[in-house]
Amino acid sequence: QVQLVQSGAEVKKPGASVKVSCKASGYTFTSYYMHWVRQAPGQGLEWMGIINPSGGSTSYAQKFQGRVTMTRDTSTSTVYMELSSLRSEDTAVYYCARGGILLFRVWGQGTLVTVSS
Amino acid sequence: QSVLTQPPSASGTPGQRVTISCSGSSSNIGSNYVYWYQQLPGTAPKLLIYRNNQRPSGVPDRFSGSKSGTSASLAISGLRSEDEADYYCAAWDDSLSVSFGGGTKLTVL
Numbered sequence: 001q002v003q004l005v006q007s008g009a010e011v012k013k014p015g016a017s018v019k020v021s022c023k024a025s026g027y028t029f030t031s032y033y034m035h036w037v038r039q040a041p042g043q044g045l046e047w048m049g050i051i052n053p054s055g056g057s058t059s060y061a062q063k064f065q066g067r068v069t070m071t072r073d074t075s076t077s078t079v080y081m082e083l084s085s086l087r088s089e090d091t092a093v094y095y096c097a098r099g100g101i102l103l104f105r106v107w108g109q110g111t112l113v114t115v116s117s
Numbered sequence: 118q119s120v121l122t123q124p125p126s127a128s129g130t131p132g133q134r135v136t137i138s139c140s141g142s143s144s145n146i147g148s149n150y151v152y153w154y155q156q157l158p159g160t161a162p163k164l165l166i167y168r169n170n171q172r173p174s175g176v177p178d179r180f181s182g183s184k185s186g187t188s189a190s191l192a193i194s195g196l197r198s199e200d201e202a203d204y205y206c207a208a209w210d211d212s213l214s215v216s217f218g219g220g221t222k223l224t225v226l
Contacts, residue, residue, distance in 0.1 A: 035215065044119060045154075045162065045205055047215040059213055095161055102173055103152050103207070103215075107161035 002026035004108035017084040022096030029077035030054040033099035038092040120216035128224040134194040139206030149209040151189040156203045
């Protein structure tokens with residue numbers, strides 16, 4: 001079945017970087033764009049950006065420009081989201097979600113990133 | 118502050134019909150499809166409606182979506198206790214980003 005499996009929870013200090021992975025299975029990896037969405041505790045959903053697994057092109061939300069980098073490894077069907085210069089406000093659950101006509105039909109299980117000194 | 122505007126809360130009794138609104142602008146809802154998601158506590162969101170009014174397989178026909186101009190609505194008929202959740206609307210923006218609503222917490226009384 002179609003599945004997105006993310007890496008485990010992370011605890012980081014302010015100023016550090018975090019890299020979250022999302023491994024896809026059950027479909028052709030390069031056929032669907034992948035998005036990253038985050039959700040701070042008790043808050044709503046926030047779109048961070050998108051990557052085309054086929055060519056690697058990316059587009060980021062203006063809020064995260066300069067701090068976020070999305071990459072992919074086609075050999076392992078995995079996309080990565082790296083966020084740098086972390087601050088407490090970046091504490092959130094980070095999700096990868098598959099694009100396509102049925103936008104965000106498939107989600108990863110989420111990765112909790114906690115930023116604390 | 119979310120780009121799309123939703124009421125923070127909504128409520129209804131079992132069997133009732135409730136609607137949740139989502140207001141945007143010409144650059145998002147006005148020119149792109151609207152999507153709706155249901156999120157139960159501690160879980161990832163679930164796609165309920167795509168392309169304004171289409172239901173993915175497995176979503177009951179109690180859920181329906183509509184769009185008019187720069188606004189959209191999600192309707193839930195025959196309300197059930199298990200419908201108690203957070204609901205989010207989303208739409209592509211012409212700037213090639215995705216905008217979400219702030220979410221609506223639905224309470225089944």
